[in-house]
């Protein structure tokens with residue numbers, strides 16, 4: 001069993017990334033973009049990170065597709081997949097990559113759903129939340145990976161789990 005941190009759209013708020021990493025002690029970190037930080041920032045050491053529409057360090061990749069703990073992950077900010085519209089393009093992208101899990105950001109609205117054989121997780125923005133859960137003040141997602149399930153638990157900025165925001169997916 002391993003625990004992954006998925007975080008996005010901190011928009012230059014580096015301190016929150018530091019405190020979350022310390023509080024949650026994840027085994028692996030995925031950042032879905034709009035960090036407004038440099039690719040060589042020490043916080044990104046051993047993390048998977050992509051470029052968002054507000055990132056300008058050309059060393060940041062647009063997409064990453066690592067296989068971690070036996071799971072193929074598609075990591076992307078999502079602006080080129082037009083996630084503000086719907087998940088149609090991102091689903092096609094996930095099909096192409098044969099991804100088990102898709103992590104994206106950009107909308108600043110958290111979302112966790114299984115669509116067409118992929119589990120899509122948007123951790124929400126940790127610093128500038130929008131939408132239904134914006135009153136939480138910013139969220140990230142911790143994913144517990146077991147041999148049979150992915151358990152997605154959303155957390156607040158003070159590293160507290162949100163009781164209603166826990167979603168369990170059977171591995172496909």
Ligand SMILES: [Mn+2]
Pocket residue numbers: 009011034052054106108
């Ligand atoms: Mn953003």
